[in-house]
Amino acid sequence: MGRRAKNKQAAPQSLAPANDASDRPSAKKLGKRKADADIDAKESLSKRPAKKARENDERLQKAANGKAKTQAVEKGEKLSKSNRRKNQEDEDEDDASSGSSEGWEGVSDDEDLKTKAKLLFHDSDDQEALVGDLDDLDMDGEDGDDDDLLHGPPQELDLGSDDEELELAPSKTKGKKSKQHERPTKIIPTASDDSSDEDEDEDGPITMANMEARSKALDAQAAREAQLDLEELQQAAQAGEEDDDFADEEDQDEEMDGEGGEAEAFHLPTAEERDEEKKAGWPDVHTVQRRMRECVRVLGSFKRRAASGRSRSEYVQQLISDIANYYGYNEYLAEKLFQLFPVAEAIEFFEANEVPRPVTIRTNTLRTRRRDLAQALINRGVNLEPIGKWTNVGLQVFESSVPIGATPEYLAGHYMLQAASSFLPVIALSPQPGERVLDMASAPGGKTTHMAALMENTGVVFANDANKVRTKSLTANVHRLGCKNVVVCSYDGREFPKVIGGFDRVLLDAPCSGTGVISKDASVKTNKSERDFALLSHLQKQLILCAIDSVQPDSKTGGYLVYSTCSVTVDENEAVVDYALRKRPNVKLVDTGLEFGRPGYTSFRGKSFNEKVSLTRRFYPHVHNMDGFYVAKFKVEKRQKVKAQSDESGAVSKGDGAMDVDAEDTKFDSDEDKPYLEEAKRKHMKAKGLRPPPRSKPAEPTLISVKATA
Numbered sequence: 001m002g003r004r005a006k007n008k009q010a011a012p013q014s015l016a017p018a019n020d021a022s023d024r025p026s027a028k029k030l031g032k033r034k035a036d037a038d039i040d041a042k043e044s045l046s047k048r049p050a051k052k053a054r055e056n057d058e059r060l061q062k063a064a065n066g067k068a069k070t071q072a073v074e075k076g077e078k079l080s081k082s083n084r085r086k087n088q089e090d091e092d093e094d095d096a097s098s099g100s101s102e103g104w105e106g107v108s109d110d111e112d113l114k115t116k117a118k119l120l121f122h123d124s125d126d127q128e129a130l131v132g133d134l135d136d137l138d139m140d141g142e143d144g145d146d147d148d149l150l151h152g153p154p155q156e157l158d159l160g161s162d163d164e165e166l167e168l169a170p171s172k173t174k175g176k177k178s179k180q181h182e183r184p185t186k187i188i189p190t191a192s193d194d195s196s197d198e199d200e201d202e203d204g205p206i207t208m209a210n211m212e213a214r215s216k217a218l219d220a221q222a223a224r225e226a227q228l229d230l231e232e233l234q235q236a237a238q239a240g241e242e243d244d245d246f247a248d249e250e251d252q253d254e255e256m257d258g259e260g261g262e263a264e265a266f267h268l269p270t271a272e273e274r275d276e277e278k279k280a281g282w283p284d285v286h287t288v289q290r291r292m293r294e295c296v297r298v299l300g301s302f303k304r305r306a307a308s309g310r311s312r313s314e315y316v317q318q319l320i321s322d323i324a325n326y327y328g329y330n331e332y333l334a335e336k337l338f339q340l341f342p343v344a345e346a347i348e349f350f351e352a353n354e355v356p357r358p359v360t361i362r363t364n365t366l367r368t369r370r371r372d373l374a375q376a377l378i379n380r381g382v383n384l385e386p387i388g389k390w391t392n393v394g395l396q397v398f399e400s401s402v403p404i405g406a407t408p409e410y411l412a413g414h415y416m417l418q419a420a421s422s423f424l425p426v427i428a429l430s431p432q433p434g435e436r437v438l439d440m441a442s443a444p445g446g447k448t449t450h451m452a453a454l455m456e457n458t459g460v461v462f463a464n465d466a467n468k469v470r471t472k473s474l475t476a477n478v479h480r481l482g483c484k485n486v487v488v489c490s491y492d493g494r495e496f497p498k499v500i501g502g503f504d505r506v507l508l509d510a511p512c513s514g515t516g517v518i519s520k521d522a523s524v525k526t527n528k529s530e531r532d533f534a535l536l537s538h539l540q541k542q543l544i545l546c547a548i549d550s551v552q553p554d555s556k557t558g559g560y561l562v563y564s565t566c567s568v569t570v571d572e573n574e575a576v577v578d579y580a581l582r583k584r585p586n587v588k589l590v591d592t593g594l595e596f597g598r599p600g601y602t603s604f605r606g607k608s609f610n611e612k613v614s615l616t617r618r619f620y621p622h623v624h625n626m627d628g629f630y631v632a633k634f635k636v637e638k639r640q641k642v643k644a645q646s647d648e649s650g651a652v653s654k655g656d657g658a659m660d661v662d663a664e665d666t667k668f669d670s671d672e673d674k675p676y677l678e679e680a681k682r683k684h685m686k687a688k689g690l691r692p693p694p695r696s697k698p699a700e701p702t703l704i705s706v707k708a709t710a
């Protein structure tokens with residue numbers, strides 16, 4: 001348990017811009033934080049984009065006064081996890097969104113899958129490695145985390161999950177009167193975000209009558225926000241390097257501290273000192289905070305601020321080590337996540353993982369309309385608002401006097417409790433009425449039921465999940481929501497398209513590490529190792545090839561695959577997509593059609609990916625105030641086996657519009673992952689005090705699809 005995790009659980013964070021113009025890090029949070037709790041609380045609020053700080057200064061001040069009190073108490077104490085949760089509940093009596101995911105988790109049983117996978121791949125060379133992998137997962141099972149690994153993060157699965165579990169979800173506001181003006185942050189900034197408390201009172205609660213007008217106002221506000229963001233970005237670009245501006249502020253702060261005689265010169269521990277410190281026990285939380293702040297500051301302007309003789313990597317190492325300690329991650333994962341962002345932004349990401357995401361529901365349009373649902377829930381004392389203009393079925397719940405997972409409307413299937421990020425892959429896939437669609441890893445069915453609704457209960461959705469136990473909650477949700485076009489089945493996804501193929505569209509919401517949903521399942525912080533990522537990536541690569549092969553390229557209306565995960569790591573996202581592009585030249589990436597999200601990486605730490613990977617989209621808790629998520633959309637075209645033909649001049653040409661596809665080259669390539677898997681296994685054995693076998697000789701490099709150009 002990290003210092004941060006022990007000591008602090010803030011209220012839901014700043015408003016998150018939905019447009020890409022504002023997809024940049026806001027003020028450098030940690031750098032601004034003082035150990036002083038009051039200031040810390042204010043700064044937590046200051047994470048709002050600068051324009052909001054300008055426009056909402058008064059409102060923020062008010063809010064800060066309230067929050068600072070609570071946080072001051074929290075800061076000073078070391079709380080156990082349960083105490084922390086309790087504290088959060090008390091603190092958030094007025095905060096309907098916080099902590100509500102607790103207790104929704106579906107616990108899955110992977111026995112079936114493991115047995116099945118062993119049977120399935122017993123005969124196949126390609127799959128041998130996988131059988132080994134699953135055995136390895138068994139070893140992990142000793143640590144109790146193989147369930148996650150095989151079945152994806154439970155918290156992602158919770159969000160549309162089992163009824164009983166939802167009913168357990170505590171309503172933080174039970175018995176409290178709905179107070180529109182005290183609502184927490186929202187996923188998308190809207191008109192009311194920028195209005196003062198008085199404005200909000202004037203607007204009053206949402207009713208059926210004013211909902212449309214309110215929606216329009218939200219859209220207009222979002223457009224204004226986008227414009228402001230753009231202006232801000234332009235100003236920032238003109239003003240020069242942001243980090244330096246920020247650092248200057250810090251310098252001033254420090255000078256002031258110095259005047260008060262409080263500032264001490266910062267000493268970056270050496271590697272030996274760090275080791276000693278670890279043995280002796282970590283320094284107090286204030287020291288760690290200060291050190292992190294200093295490291296961020298120095299790394300923001302290294303040449304100017306670094307102590308002489310100290311390298312950048314020393315600061316980075318210290319910072320990662322402190323992040324791991326402070327937020328409670330294993331160092332491997334802390335480093336992996338840290339590497340995804342610029343330094344100051346990384347801190348924002350880790351901070352965001354300490355804060356619950358807003359509670360959101362998806363209207364089931366098979367049963368009701370959003371405005372009718374909203375009105376019915378408002379009448380029950382639920383305080384809610386449309387999520388944003390990018391979805392016409394989502395509602396964000398701010399507070400509720402009834403358990404949101406047990407209202408008559410919920411039981412009648414009028415809505416699904418579902419994370420906003422989970423809407424995205426379905427919006428991207430955009431299944432059409434009358435189509436044949438496969439949801440390859442579908443339990444507990446949040447996305448399946450969304451697709452069934454978009455298809456207006458026509459056509460057919462094959463909802464598959466390898467885990468039989470989990471298909472029970474899937475079936476329950478399918479029934480509750482009145483989906484009549486869904487066929488539930490339970491195969492290992494890697495059996496498709498042998499089981500059945502020829503789909504107009506396929507969704508592969510892949511089993512993943514869950515690094516995007518750490519705020520819901522903190523166990524991810526410590527139970528994911530290098531080996532897990534290697535195994536998961538391997539499984540995801542196998543699944544994606546099967547998903548591609550299950551799409552009907554001739555489909556008159558579709559021919560699409562959407563690949564998604566609730567993880568932010570490159571191994572599970574861009575690397576998998578890039579692999580699919582290499583192995584299946586008959587697919588291409590297309591625009592997801594999603595209005596926001598950051599582009600996928602085209603290069604990352606020395607690895608280069610297909611440049612079209614920038615069409616894929618990344619979503620982050622600290623940027624979009626939704627779970628970390630990744631979405632890629634492929635168009636599958638006809639496979640053409642065209643051998644290269646030399647023209648008369650001897651030059652090699654391809655057939656008209658054809659791709660070079662060689663059956664051998666496009667099989668799943670276990671060899672590609674083999675070294676990583678082996679290395680991971682060696683490390684695992686070493687960690688267990690076992691002697692790893694000698695490294696096998698690296699295989700001769702193989703030629704990939706180069707027949708035409710050879």
Ligand SMILES: C[S@@+](CC[C@H](N)C(=O)[O-])C[C@H]1O[C@@H](n2cnc3c(N)ncnc32)[C@H](O)[C@@H]1O
Nearest residue numbers: 151152441442443444445446447466467493509
């Ligand atoms: C991220 S969850 C899916 C969530 C689901 N799409 C939803 O929206 O409710 C991943 C799912 O993959 C399933 N799974 C794991 N390995 C699988 C495999 N080899 N084939 C098919 N499904 C698998 C897990 O049981 C888990 O339910």
